[in-house]
Amino acid sequence: MAEQQDLEPPAASLTSIQYEPPVLSATGGTYALALRLVAPQRISVGALGAHAFPAGMYLYVGSAWGPGGLRARVGRHLRCGTRLRWHIDYLRATAAPMALFLAPDAHLECVWADDLIQHPSAGIVVPRFGASDCSCRAHLFHLEAVALTRLNLSGAPQFVDMRAWSPRGAHV
Ligand SMILES: [Zn+2]
Numbered sequence: 001m002a003e004q005q006d007l008e009p010p011a012a013s014l015t016s017i018q019y020e021p022p023v024l025s026a027t028g029g030t031y032a033l034a035l036r037l038v039a040p041q042r043i044s045v046g047a048l049g050a051h052a053f054p055a056g057m058y059l060y061v062g063s064a065w066g067p068g069g070l071r072a073r074v075g076r077h078l079r080c081g082t083r084l085r086w087h088i089d090y091l092r093a094t095a096a097p098m099a100l101f102l103a104p105d106a107h108l109e110c111v112w113a114d115d116l117i118q119h120p121s122a123g124i125v126v127p128r129f130g131a132s133d134c135s136c137r138a139h140l141f142h143l144e145a146v147a148l149t150r151l152n153l154s155g156a157p158q159f160v161d162m163r164a165w166s167p168r169g170a171h172v
Helices: 069-079 087-092 109-117
Strands: 029-037 041-044 050-053 056-064 096-104 140-143 158-161
Touching: 029 069, 029 087, 029 109, 041 087, 056 069, 056 087, 056 109, 069 087, 069 096, 087 140, 109 140
Parallel strands: none
Antiparallel strands: 029 056, 029 096, 041 050, 056 140, 096 158
């Protein structure tokens, strides 16, 4: 059970303390965002329709090669309240960021999706979520039991613990 507890929000997130978001690189690259959904919820995911999302940890894999790179894309995910454009925006609107995995200058999006689907507790809630332009089954995985700090993703990505980050609108 200890593994499931290692990224529970610390007591500090229950206060009104505001934390700075992580410093993000403006270069392009691959990222994975860990989001925690506190309670099960039915969420409409744009054209993919409404789906029942179990509570727990989710890992979303994406890449950012546009202007502003990882800083622009991941910063957008963290701010919340933005226009719903990507599939992940719909889940992000109700789930809180817990951690980030970053691989600047690396094309690892589908490699990480493959890494994650091999995790013993990984499940796919919405087929094709985030994977409209590739042959992956999905780029979003629900993980029943996961120790984020020991998650094995190819290429030794940077790990950013975001438990202590509690922005307005995070709904922790
Ligand atoms: Zn893919």
